[in-house]
Amino acid sequence: MIEVIGSHLYIGSIKAEQIANVYGTPIYVYDVEVVVDNYFKLKNSIKYRDLEVMYACKANCNVEILKALRDLGAGLDAVSPWEAALAVRIGFKREKILFTGSNVESEEMKFVRGELGILVNVDSISQLRRYGRMFPDTEVSIRINPGIGAGHHEYAVTGGITKFGIYLNQLKQVEDILKEHRLKLVGLHTHIGSGILRPEPFIDAAEKLLQIAVNFTNLEFIDIGGGFGIPYRPSEKPLDLDYLGDKLSSLFEDFTSRYGNLKLRVEPGRFIVGNAGVLLVRVVDIKEVESKEFRKVFVGVDSGMNHLIRPALYGAHHEVIAVSKADQPRVVTADVVGNICESGDILALDVQLPKLSEGDVLAVMNAGAYGYSMSSNYNMRPRPPEVAVYRDSIKLTRRRETFEDLLRTYIEL
Numbered sequence: 456m457i458e459v460i461g462s463h464l465y466i467g468s469i470k471a472e473q474i475a476n477v478y479g480t481p482i483y484v485y486d487v488e489v490v491v492d493n494y495f496k497l498k499n500s501i502k503y504r505d506l507e508v509m510y511a512c513k514a515n516c517n518v519e520i521l522k523a524l525r526d527l528g529a530g531l532d533a534v535s536p537w538e539a540a541l542a543v544r545i546g547f548k549r550e551k552i553l554f555t556g557s558n559v560e561s562e563e564m565k566f567v568r569g570e571l572g573i574l575v576n577v578d579s580i581s582q583l584r585r586y587g588r589m590f591p592d593t594e595v596s597i598r599i600n601p602g603i604g605a606g607h608h609e610y611a612v613t614g615g616i617t618k619f620g621i622y623l624n625q626l627k628q629v630e631d632i633l634k635e636h637r638l639k640l641v642g643l644h645t646h647i648g649s650g651i652l653r654p655e656p657f658i659d660a661a662e663k664l665l666q667i668a669v670n671f672t673n674l675e676f677i678d679i680g681g682g683f684g685i686p687y688r689p690s691e692k693p694l695d696l697d698y699l700g701d702k703l704s705s706l707f708e709d710f711t712s713r714y715g716n717l718k719l720r721v722e723p724g725r726f727i728v729g730n731a732g733v734l735l736v737r738v739v740d741i742k743e744v745e746s747k748e749f750r751k752v753f754v755g756v757d758s759g760m761n762h763l764i765r766p767a768l769y770g771a772h773h774e775v776i777a778v779s780k781a782d783q784p785r786v787v788t789a790d791v792v793g794n795i796c797e798s799g800d801i802l803a804l805d806v807q808l809p810k811l812s813e814g815d816v817l818a819v820m821n822a823g824a825y826g827y828s829m830s831s832n833y834n835m836r837p838r839p840p841e842v843a844v845y846r847d848s849i850k851l852t853r854r855r856e857t858f859e860d861l862l863r864t865y866i867e868l
């Protein structure tokens with residue numbers, strides 16, 4: 456549990472302040488128990504008998520999170536060869552991993568299919584042709600762009616007119632290529648976008664895939680992708696998972712009673728890890744500026760867009776909690792800004808905070824998905840460490856980068 460008790464924010468049964476003091480800031484902290492809860496929440500809401508939850512590890516590749524999901528029997532959605540290789544290294548079974556790349560090179564297919572032995576979910580006609588030439592007589596899956604898209608931001612919409620998937624009017628070509636190379640199509644996949652809080656687009660996309668499925672015999676699974684949103688603002692309503700789960704279940708029960716058995720796969724990333732992580736940062740500067748026209752408070756912290764790019768890239772909102780002043784009245788309206796040399800270096804805009812002092816620790820909430828995984832060394836700054844908490848135990852799972860780490864790939868200095 457990540458929760459405020461009295462004046463403190465707790466992660467598991469450990470005070471966030473204590474973690475910051477022991478391991479330093481900035482730091483990503485994950486509560487593995489929350490990850491496990493989220494997995495079951497999703498799994499239990501879709502009652503269809505043959506469901507497989509494939510964790511989209513692009514959201515967060517933390518080793519403890521991956522191991523916990525592996526132990527629960529989850530599958531894994533990989534979007535790059537090295538995500539696939541990491542999954543194998545962690546011990547996910549090959550048949551539980553699906554590789555869904557974008558603009559995949561032949562060499563990458565060779566590695567994923569040939570070396571790792573993982574099923575490739577092909578994203579375009581050209582890639583399917585190349586795959587067929589390299590791996591005739593094998594199994595393959597295709598990503599379909601169903602013409603339906605949704606998401607929390609334009610950049611997070613992947614269905615519709617985007618670079619993703621095989622378009623509906625290209626399916627005849629798919630049939631020809633399958634025949635030419637004697638490929639066995641075992642899966643139909645789609646992923647329509649990310650951060651979706653309404654059930655309808657998922658249902659529409661699933662219906663579309665099932666309409667397509669009737670044209671192919673021997674399918675083994677239908678994968679409707681991820682995209683299950685989480686509320687980032689207190690005013691946002693969570694996705695109605697029970698409703699969505701019921702609808703999907705009856706859709707699939709009904710379809711498979713005619714078609715024969717099909718596995719239903721979902722690929723949640725954000726839903727599994729989003730609310731399971733916080734980024735702890737320390738206040739290093741408080742700048743209060745005032746004139747006739749404006750009054751502004753900038754709370755400057757020891758992190759920034761290099762560690763959590765979502766606010767800068769999507770205008771995304773993350774709640775901020777002062778970890779040891781959590782019950783104090785929020786009397787200050789401030790922007791929480793980082794130490795990167797860009798005006799867009801924002802962690803939170805116009806948030807209400809208690810009266811702060813330099814040295815206070817803030818938690819940027821719901822930072823478990825697309826936080827560390829999208830972080831960078833911009834401005835020659837190290838990426839933060841990661842710790843995983845499970846109730847009262849805590850483990851450092853990745854150390855803070857050093858100056859030498861950043862120089863490692865230079866050929867000569």
Ligand code: LLP
Pocket residue numbers: 511513514532534555611646648649650680681682683722723724725726765769824825
């Ligand atoms: N499957 C595929 C093929 C995907 O491309 C993605 C995410 C997922 C599953 C998982 O989606 P999720 O359940 O996490 O929504 N950086 C953005 C999100 C980009 C998502 C990219 N693809 C953000 O921070 O909001």
